Amino acid sequence: MAVNDTKLAVADAENPAMKCDDDVDFAGRANWLRAAVLGANDGLVSTASLMLGVSAVKHDVRAMVVSGFAGLLAGACSMAIGEYVSVCSQRDVELAQLDHDGKRGGEEEQALPSPVQAAAASALAFSVGALLPLLAAGFIVGYRLRVAVVVAVATLALAAFGFVGAVLGRAPVAKSCARVVVGGLAAMGVTFGFMRLFRATLVA
Numbered sequence: 735m736a737v738n739d740t741k742l743a744v745a746d747a748e749n750p751a752m753k754c755d756d757d758v759d760f761a762g763r764a765n766w767l768r769a770a771v772l773g774a775n776d777g778l779v780s781t782a783s784l785m786l787g788v789s790a791v792k793h794d795v796r797a798m799v800v801s802g803f804a805g806l807l808a809g810a811c812s813m814a815i816g817e818y819v820s821v822c823s824q825r826d827v828e829l830a831q832l833d834h835d836g837k838r839g840g841e842e843e844q845a846l847p848s849p850v851q852a853a854a855a856s857a858l859a860f861s862v863g864a865l866l867p868l869l870a871a872g873f874i875v876g877y878r879l880r881v882a883v884v885v886a887v888a889t890l891a892l893a894a895f896g897f898v899g900a901v902l903g904r905a906p907v908a909k910s911c912a913r914v915v916v917g918g919l920a921a922m923g924v925t926f927g928f929m930r931l932f933r934a935t936l937v938a
Contacts, residue, residue, distance in 0.1 A: 773858075777810070777861060777863030777864035778863035778864065779892070779922070781802050781867050784805040785801055785867055786925060790930045791929050791933045810858075810864070817853045866888065871883065888918060889915060892919075893915050896912070896913065896915065
């Protein structure tokens, strides 16, 4: 037994990476990763879908960009408020548990998430995602090329978000990228298709 314990101790000393992996707070990482990736993905998909939907009815570049900017502002505010309320509710529950356990004011309370920081991070992530289709469409006059560029930029960005999320979360990269890209393209396609039907109804 002593020999086995000695071998285990030597193995741990020779493999510090194994010990570091055990110390990683995957739960905490997953929470912040979820908020950041979800915010950026929502900003990209919702803004690109809104811009494509408006362009299906009106081909004017100004209408497309203005609608996208309005979507950025509304979405960022919505994400910030939703995250703030959610974290506040979670914090209230955890503070009540700390009061019940008699641990209020200690390290456990200091480790609780900040609602303001969570709201700011969520709004920032959404804004970063929403800016991509806005920048892609703002400098292109031709309607068909503008739509194609928005879809292409959104697809590449969605694949990048899926890749980053998979790497940081240690999930399968191909599966994560495919899921994010297919979901985003489906949202944009549905929005564009329904608005084309709406335009055809108005014209008729």
